[in-house]
Amino acid sequence: MPRKCGNCTNNAVLKRPKTGDALCKDCFYWAFEEEIHQTIVDAGLFSPGDTVAIGASGGKDSTVLAHTMKVLNDRHDYGLKLILLSVDEGITGYRDDSLETVKRNQQQYDLPLTIVSYEELYGWTMDAIVEQIGLKNNCTFCGVFRRQALDRGAMKLGATKIVTGHNADDIAETVIMNVLRGDIARLRRCTAITTGADGYLPRCKPFKYAYEKEIVMYAYFKQLDYFSTECIYSPNAYRGYARTYIKDLEKIRPSAIIDIIHSGESLSVKKDVKMPQQTVCSVCKFVSSNEVCKACVLLEGLNKGRPRLGIGKTHKERRKWEEDLAEEASRLSLHNTAVSGSSDCGQGCARDEVNGCGSVFVGADEDDVNGDGRRNGCCGGTGSGGCGTTQRENRMPAQKVITARTTMRNLLDF
Amino acid sequence: MDSNKFTSAGAAHQNTTRQSNVDLKLKLNKFKMLPVTVEFSGGAELLCGNVKKHDVDLPGQQNKWQIRNLLVWIKDNLIQERPELFLLGDTVRPGILVLINDADWELMGELDYELQEKDRIVFISTLHGG
Structure with a gap:
């Protein structure tokens, strides 16, 4: 007989993993919901009048999460306006199906739903990205883009807070992953219950x-x-190993899970460890820890046929790219001097012969981006700075990406 | 054990023969099939041809059916692909929740639980994104 x-x-x-208590259904519901309430109150997550995405x-x-938020908002009079916000990554056979579930949830919980897609934001679906990058680093793109997509969607909706369903197991996994990667900045941040408060929207x-x-x-x-289907593109993700490890420990x-989170919370970083400063991306004006945010670097790589640009060490990939360009340029230099004339930036850039260099003629650029954002194969230099063949800095050849992002801004009315 | 009784019965007179017939009946009874319901959800159903609910008759056996035997039987009879995502060693892979008649198996003795007729065993995978 059951206990x-x-x-x-x-x-x-059920036997609660955290406490070892045995509870019946109703007592479990109550304990679960009230613990979430306690977490919310202790951390002061919301204020009355907040619009929470x-x-x-x-x-x-x-x-x-959607269910619990609705229950608690009613039970404890949080005074929150709740909205569902989904990101459509463009993964056929996975996200299209799960979005159907979200649409049903919208009905079941009677909450408004907004869906923003990678396609409208970035001009790329994950299906198209995986075609370019393969199954090795695709999750980097997806993660970086989704983070920003949620922010952008929430701002569009006038939300003041974003809540996500990250659970204790997820956070413990993240702590382990950041330890394994030696990512001290993230290690310090990842256990915080609210992040991004100094940036755009608290999460x-x-x-x-x-x-x-x-x-x-x-x-x-x-x-x-x-x-409950696993993402079709994620079997190679690093997180999978951390997940298995955490589950084995559990x-x-x-209590290992809570203990790992506790360890993460208690970590103090030595004063002389250099922490990245939060700043604003010079391209898209979103919060970023670099001069150019990761999303913009990844997007630049995609749009210029160098999808590995934002993976690993960007400056190495950029140098390789420049070498390739230089080689190609020298190979084509004869041909180039014959046909180029005024449409060339003068730096020997000849990657895309049909469109010319494209770095001087912004108009032509725009047409191309709108028509087919992926075909821009040129150096993307700004004309005055040349094709970037001499720039070893982590500098954004701004012209093209700005145009790409302008399209996006128009869509979201920023 | 029962088998000892049988050997002694084989050598003996009427009374014990009648006794052995009763034993045999009992034994057949004990070896009767055990109907149970096995369900998979949370993605675990993908390992068995995307079928969630299986009404099965477990073959009769001398010893009582325990969850530990059921797991092996499921691996051999229901799982169609990647059995390592279901069974690891002699137990379910960590991250798969097990419910016996809608109660956490951790309250029911886990692998040692003895299956009863019409029991409903549910396996829920948590090994996917949220």
Whole structure:
């Protein structure tokens, strides 16, 4: 026979990983929801009148999050306006299906839903990106783009906060991953319950201390409608290893997950460790820790046929690119002097013979970006600076990317 | 054990023969199939041809069916691909939740739980994005 609930006389249905308590369904619902409430109150996540965008993927975490936020907003009079916000990465057979779940959630929870897509924001779907980059670093693109897409979508909706369904297991994974990568800046940030408060929109994780097991059990017992297929592009992701490791640890000692988060929270970084400064991207004007944000670098790489530009060491890839360009230029220099004339930037750039260099003629550039943003194969230099063959700095050849992003801004009315 | 009784019965007179017939009946009874329902969700169903609910009759066996035997039986009979995503060693892969009649198996003795007729065992994978 099953054990009795530690709280009442009903049969217990679940052993809580955090405490080892056995609880019945109703006591579990109550404990789970009230713990989230406690997390929200303790961290002062929301103020009355906030418009909160719930990052909704259709998966278990965000589905339970939307449900819980609605329950708590009603029960405790948070005075929040809740909206569902989804990002369509353009992954056929995965996101299109999960978005159907989000649309059902919209009906079930009676919350407004907005979907922003990579295609409208960046001109690229993940399907197209994977075609370029393969299955090795695709998650870098997806992660960087999604982060920004959520921000942009939420701002468009006039939201004052974003909440995401990251749970305790996710955060413990992230801590381990950042340790393994030696990413001290992220290691320090990743356990914060709210991030980005000094940038555009604060992003909160009300499920920071909620175990995945409890979230899944909650969804199961409440029969919440969620989508549970693994992303078709993620089997090679680094996170998968960290995830397996965390789950193995949890099996041996369930408190390991909370303990790892605690370790992450308690870490102090030596004063002399150089931390990146938060600044504004010189291209898209979004918050960034570099002069040019990662999304812009990745996008530049995609648009110019060098998709590896934002992967690993950007300056190395840029140098390789310049060498390739120089080689090609010298190979074509004879031909080039014969046909170029005024349409050449004068630096021997001849990557795309049909469009010319494209760095001087902004108009031609714009046409091309609007027509087919991926075909720009030129150096992207700004004319005065040449084709970038002599620039070893991590500098953005601004012209083309700005035009690409202008299209996006118009769409989102920034 | 029962088998000892049988050997002694083989050598003996009427009374014990009748006794052995009763034993045999009991034994056949004990070896009867065990109907249970096995369900997969949260992505685990993808490992068994995307079928979520399986009403199965477990073959009769001398010892009681425990979850540990059921797991091996599932691996051999229901799982169609990547069994390592389901079973790791003698137990489910960490990250797969198990419910016995809608209760956490951690409350029910996990691998040692003895299956009863019409039990409903649910496996929920949590090993996917959220």
